[in-house]
Amino acid sequence: MRSSNPVFSRRGFSRDNGHAGFNAAPQAGGAAVGTNPYATNPYAPQQGTQFGAGPQAPAGPGVMTIDDVVTRTAMTLGTVVLTAVLSWVLLPVDQANLGKSYGIAIGAVLVAFVLSMIQAFKRKPAPALILSYAAFEGVFLGVISNVVSTYVAPGVVIQAVMGTMAVFAGVLFAYKMRWIRVTQRFQGFVMAAAMGFMLLMVANMLFSVFGGGDGLGFRSGGLGILFGVIGIILGACFLALDFKQVEDGVAYGAPREESWLAAFGLTVTLVWIYMEMLRLFSILSGND
Template sequence: MKTSNPVLSRLGQAAERERAAGYGPAGQPAYGQQPGYGQPAYGQPAYGEPYPTATGYPASPPAVQPMTIDDVVVKTVTVLGITGISAAAAWALIPDALVGPAWIGAALVGLVLGLVISFSRMANPALVVTYAVIEGVFVGMISKFFETLYSGIVVQAVIATFGVFFLMAILYRARVIRATKKFTRIMIAVMGGLFAVMLINLVLALFGVNTGLRDSGPLGIIFSLVCIVVASLSFILNFNEIEEGVRMGLPQRYSWTAAFGILVGLIWLYIEVLRLLSFLQGDD
């Protein structure tokens, strides 16, 4: 099972290690073997033979349930619900005087957690849930800030965000946009470049240097539009990873990793839409 997607390659390697001992659904051959071919793994019974037990009665090997689309949908709805509840709680409970510190603190902690999850070789549901809680605080604080300046902007941004998400899902389902090798390479390079630009811009801002990328001027609007387009297209990569992950038979818990990818894209898209709407509304 080979794929050009580096994320799927990493997850596939982790899944292969988990199944290396031949743990698979009862009555099925060891991972990577075909019925009637090859030799059984060391210490494992041959294909079709029962596993011995201490009582002498045969037993099926431990089953590793494969990931399904339904698993990803359930996990995605779960993390979105956790993020929404966390955002609402932060909005209601954190005083206005602490909005700034809470916003910055949650952003930094979320960034670290996001990198840990992204580069981890194992799916970790606890980390994904923790990330959803932290990002909920971040989303709640930034939403509260913009809502105090522009009434109704949060509802507009939420509708626009999910509208774009479902549009991209339809386009992917209809194969209007496909995650080809070239598309994947370009997207990874562009997202890496945007991340580097935003990080450099943040560091310069801390030293009092204003590049104009996050202002309401023409440069800021163009940069936000670019980020919105790239964030929207990133869902194509997510959908492809999910589809390929199901085809490869990744273990069920990797649906948490898929849900994490969608959550990251939705939050990024929401923040950029929120920022662009604030630019277009101006100071009125």
């Protein structure tokens, strides 16, 4: 499986001799030639499909389409939003109940992580598993967002949501305009940068836990702003990889069930961007 976001490894649809470029034409029928994993799929379209633009080639039954991806993504994101709202309303974050709510949030995010790892190692997507991940992730986001809104600044959550939507729209527009070229070099650079970023964040957390304070200072002050911006840029890059995966899946006639993996990846990436936005705006507000 090929990784397309900073947390999970997922199947890739393109095998362009290791090059994930834009101009590799999908092939239909005939013997597999090593460039298209769905080359023997009789429903594979004859021409490439640009993500979110232009008519799609006629798809046979059981073949992934853009509509499938949009529907599944709406379901997973809707589950995240629903459980986030419910946890915001039902789990109070006043001083008397803050510890309990924090405990539930930590438990939820740990369960979400375990579910995500199970899905990452499964050969096929499991919709129930993906939706369960989204539900527990929503509980975590709801509590954290409520705490930030209560103890940092009331407008920070709205700013983070709007910022996340702006990044998604901007990357989608740039991808459709072909301003972003998702090549093997691009993917390798993003993956290396993401691994380095996450290792630094883990080191900062460990120093914070055992040494107290802000650890290495990567999540507060000027460095916090810098690393917040870097995290958002990385999230934007992973969105481009997600769009490429969707485009290849549609163009190469991937099975319809793969749309769940695409939705899963997009949800994970958007959650990543939202969390970075939330932290960045918290720092900018003067409280981190």
